[in-house]
Amino acid sequence: MGFVLLFALAACGSDGTALERGRAAFAAGDLRTARVELMNALQAQPADSEARLIHAQILLALGDGIAAESELARARQTGIAAERIRHLLAHARLLQRDPEGALAQSAGAVPPHLAYAARIRGRALMALGNNEAAAAEFDRAIALGPGDSDVWTDVARFRRAGGDVGGALQAADRAVAARPRNVEALVLRGELTRSQYGLIAALPWFDRALGVDAEHVTARLERAITYGDLGRMTEMLADAREVHRITGGHATAYYLQSVLAARARNFALARSLYNRTGGAFxxxxxxxxxxxxxxxxxxxxxxxxxxxxxxxxxxxxxxxxxxxxxxxxxxxxxxxxxxxxxxxxxxxxxxxxxxxxxxxxxxxxxxxxxxxxxxxxxxAQPQPDALTALEALPEGEFAALREAAVAHPGDGPLQVRLVSALLARGLGEEALARARAIQAANPGAPEAHMLVGDALGIGGDFAGAADQYRRAANLAFSEAVALRLIEALQRSGQVEAADQVLELFALQNPRNVPGQVLLASRMMQRQDWAGAITTYESLRSRLGENDATILNNLAWAYSESGDFDAALPLARRAWALNRNNPATADTLGWILFKSGADRAGGLALLERAARGAPSDAEIRQRLERARRG
Structure with a gap:
């Protein structure tokens, strides 16, 4: 089905060698080679109608709707019947951002192109915002082409756009299974994997896609984005430059290079590169x-x-x-x-x-x-609470929210707001019941499982909350899910499991700041000073010298490892940034006292810290030790 439908057609008298090479390259997913070979075939036999059709399909696969429509017009001139190309014309119109035209063209499609036409109608209706009708068309496409990889790829995109991550994953897997060399399906599975498991897990999918078509721009850009998020800047830059070579200059690649320059704090270069995007962003x-x-x-x-x-x-x-x-x-x-x-x-x-x-x-x-x-x-706390924020509303606003939620049961954000407001009022049972109803209606949405977990956690059932967060994590291992799961596991006494989740998240997302901060905090708790120093120094190099908490913790790790020369300037900087925080006063005071650099000044700072945090037993203990000399 789809793009491979015409491969069995005879050469019809054209340059058989070029045409067959083009067909083979198209079947293998090497679109640019296929296009070159078809152009050669058409140069030898410009009236070859079947070659024109194959060339049009290649252009559609490359996303060039204008050129594809032009080629289909030439195919008509060579005698191809109009009904044979309705589905392809619909696709060409859709690529030209004409969804109404796509719907009109697809209406005239005939067997064996009905599944193709239905999925194009689904995409067109998506573009028009009519998701209910789009869903019906995609269901029709599945029924007509249950083994069509392109159908399942479009269904996966539709489900992902609607928040049904679980359904999108299933559809993407069906697409890859139906045609393992479908580059669009491989790239989509990579994007879904990046959210599902993490950055490192996504890379093999993009590698597979580029193994099929080394010049597939989207695959290379998605891999570049993933490399950038991993901090592998050399590889990101190489992919961005390759995209420029393929396209003659690509806005997204310039944007990625601008981000890289900004991260390196070369803002003049970042602006120059951004300007080359032509306003695309x-x-x-x-x-x-x-x-x-x-x-x-x-x-x-x-x-x-x-x-x-x-x-x-x-x-x-x-x-x-x-x-x-x-x-x-x-x-x-x-x-x-x-x-x-x-x-x-x-x-x-x-x-x-x-x-x-x-x-x-x-x-x-x-x-x-x-x-x-x-x-x-x-x-100064190493880990913020991860549970949902509660929305405390006045009585009138709460009543209006409840009324609106009852009147619009399909409005997800409205239902979530009501659950939050119910929890804020202590109506935990009703909140949990509503959260479970949202979950039942949206089993593929990670946010639905998170909401049930939040309701359980706020009610004190952290083990139950952890189970719900695991369900969400199996669909999307995002920062929000990971931090919730770690906290729920900790609060339910599953400390080892919490550490395993944290280490996995930090491994897959090495540039995620909350994850790295939490990892460093764990290292501090285990007195792994070398590991904490490495992690905090990495954060410091990225975030600069203005995060008092990171600098303060880094100073403490250096001091506990015996390196007061490194610790003292960091502690001074942290305290200068945040003089009103008892934690910075405590750290600087203890390092000054313990190192002997300024015992009197250190004692004064420790007394200041104790006044600012009278209930902190550890600060009080250090003060008493300093007073005893």
């Missing part, structure tokens, strides 16, 4: 965030703040955008706006240390030392 959240980071680091703070404000308005839950916007507002001297921007982040139980530290500094500058100390104390 200007309206995307990723592009807006990258441009804003470049502006922020190069002194264009107001420009960054303006763009970020627009992004936060579009995506209120985008934490990266909120953090950077708050930092820009803080740098501009608008502490009130910065605090307001950060509020949605820091009030969550899983708030990151940077946001909490910045909020603490803002409140300290505003004169609210008590509130500042609470946020700074949370920032």
């Amino acid at each position: 200007d309206s995307t959240p990723a592009g807006m965030l990258l441009l804003s980071a470049i502006d922020f680091e190069t002194g264009n703070v107001e420009q960054a703040a303006g763009r970020l404000a627009g992004l936060v308005a579009r995506q209120p839950g985008n934490r990266k955008a909120r953090r950077l916007l708050a930092a820009a507002q803080w740098r501009m001297g608008d502490s009130t706006a910065a605090a307001l921007t950060l509020r949605a982040v820091v009030e969550r139980p899983d708030a990151d240390s940077y946001s909490l530290t910045l909020m603490g500094r803002i409140l300290a500058a505003q004169g609210d030392a008590a509130a500042a100390s609470r946020y700074l104390a949370r920032a």
